[in-house]
Amino acid sequence: MTASRTAMLFCLVLIAGLLWPLPARSAPFLQCPPDTDGVDTDGDGIVDNDHVCLHIFAGDGFVNMADGRLMYMFGFGDANGVMAEHVMHHGMLGAEFPAPTISVREGQKVYLNLTNVGMMVRPDLFDPHTVHWHGFPQAAAIFDGVPDASISINMGGTLTYFYNVVEPGTFMYHCHVEATEHMQMGMLGNLYVLPKQDLLADGEDLNGFTHHSGYTYAYNDGDGSTRYDVDYPIQLAAFDPDFHDASWTVQPLPFAMMKDKYPMINGRGYPDTINTDPIANTYNGKFSQKVHSLIRATQGQKILLRISSLSTVDYFTVTVLGIPMKVVGTGARLLRGPDGKNLYYDTTSLTVGGGEAFDAILDTADVQPGTYFLYTTNLNFLSNNTEDFGGMMTEIIIE
């Protein structure tokens, strides 16, 4: 080939290279279809607002235990309102514990977008993630979040779950990919559904009980018996520091030797449970613990505790010293027999295994103002590892 032809060839190749489209910066594909069915399904009288669009990310991050110890963790985090192009950067090392609380209404149609932002501390891991809505009635495998039976989302991708919400009650959600590992590492969150009975017209009669606007109920009880004034999600879980350290330092994970030493309510050990501010971690300053457990009520009010456990190792028994609990629901169902017999029961303690949920109403009518404690009667778990007076405990302040 002549020199000029070589030069021309070289130029052509160069031009072709310059014209080759640069890789587009891909953004998570969020699906939030508008509600155009013309039907009001959530009972608020408006036909076009039944769709709920949620966006969470899944990745890794850090939290500090109540004794100060920094813990590497995996988790979900809030990406609602974050522009699609920014979610990967927003979610990087931004996981929250517990995961963002999901609270929706009966009759809504929920589009939950899950973006996998990868694990920055563990670039060797390429774990996908899922969301398992624990207790979703009549679930189909595709949206159930069990990776072996369906699909899970890889790093950089977004999967949109769809839930037609028909059952009110207290549920929970967590990742189900390598469940033992991802759950121990912290991919756990509160999830509950508010009943349509909340939206009845003012003055409506419920078998002798008169509903008024603003009244809230745990379930569609039909008689006002699950009415509450304030509600709090109370999620029990615990961390094994050796497991989290092994994950951080790329060591084999000690499944057989898993032993939890940081029992927590809503992702914190006492006294962090009563700190009403979001807590930032000391690794990168991101607010990774956003849910406190300080319960406040005025005397005479009814407090609904939405108690769930996503512990991977232990059962926990919890009690409220001084205020009896009336259990009105479990397994996201009203405690009522098949023929309508009320099966509510009064108790001073609830034993909660992993995956169990209870709705307990505390009636403060006969309770003196003061500070009460919601705590585990497994007294060894009133600790933050070797630090005494901590762990699975929070306060109820009656004014």
Place this chain on the structure above:
Amino acid sequence: MTTNRSRRVAVMAVPVLALLALAPSVSAMVPETPGPPFNFTARAGHISTADGGSLLMWGYANGDGIMQYPGPNIVVTQGDLVTVVLTNQLPVPTSIVFPGQVEVAASGGTAGLLTQEAAPGETVTYTFTAAEAGTYHYHSGTRPDLQIEMGLVGAIVVRPQGAMGMHMAYPHMGAAFDREYLFLFTEIDPRIHDLVECGQMDEVDNADYFPVYWFINGRNAPDTMADNFAPWLPSQPYACMPMMHPGDRMLMRIISAGRDLHSFHTHGNNFTIIARDGRLLESAPGLGPDLAESNFTISVTPGGTADAIFTWTGEKLGWDIYGHQQDIDNEPLGDFPGPGDIDHNNDGIFDNVPMEDHEYAPDHGKPFPVVLPDVKDLTFGGMYSGSPFLGAMGFLPPGEGGMNPHAGFMYMWHSHLEKEMTNNDIFPGGLMTMPLVVPHHVEIMH
């Protein structure tokens, strides 16, 4: 020619009949052991753990067979006089107790703390009347902290009398079922088995108990999902692989046969707990389970049993789970609407896509609500059919899927203390199985 063919048929009939004689009787969902009288031999053997290990066990063998874990199912009818003859071929004394049964008479052997015990080589006979229908269990009454751990435990099912016995857990319509499965939970600390195998039984320290294996019906996941009587698990004959059609009522017979609590969670739907410890949850006799509780996770205390009914139809999901086409107006030539045009869900639109059994009519024809990500963004499960629809297969990259040939929906049922979903430090495993819902046209072979 005719003579040859009839000879060939006659020759074939013999092995077929032989197979039938060996086959488990009646309900393969809960395999039954011939009896009463039941002849059990307590003897040593080994089981396979799903991480590839093996453990020395002490268990009950049927007759002179090999030891099995758990012991042979005792399935009888309410009112039966049940006799269990125990021959002891262990190096230590042993016995059987029957929690929940009354007036158990024992003869032979030596008086132990709880019942008559058989010394090594001896035989003891136990007799009781199975007075109440329900789910129970039996286990060693001699040094039970060691012997139950070693495997001397088994299930008892007492069926109501008559024809309803095969389809009712208790004599009431509220306890009716279409399919039934056993869920017998145990756990194992292998150090105890190693000490026994090395002749150091007296060094077993139960205060130090630390299980690393968890079992349903004597198997770790994923062995739980193999067949009953899988030939490669000769000492662990019982599977836990529930299968059902939409709309079936599945009876879960849960037995907490170890020493730990397990919170057992069913994906897919809630179940209804109708009985505990062999008694219907009823406010007065004869009313049926009017105190039944719906839940998604059940705790059964060690030594206890529970019966629960699980059902699933996929209703109210807001999309057609069968992936039926949108309603279309089918205009056969000239006679619309004709016999093939039926308004399946009373919405005024005729379509030619029939409803499945137990399909939720208002969701018929509703489109799938989201766009699934590109295959490059997805990790596929081995039990994913490639399609979100029940009974439909879809595209899967090479090597993916393949374990769900009828495109059913599979749900993980497992201990929700996820540490118990491991096999001695290996995930996944343990107290877990994956029940399968198949479309109605798929026959379930038991």
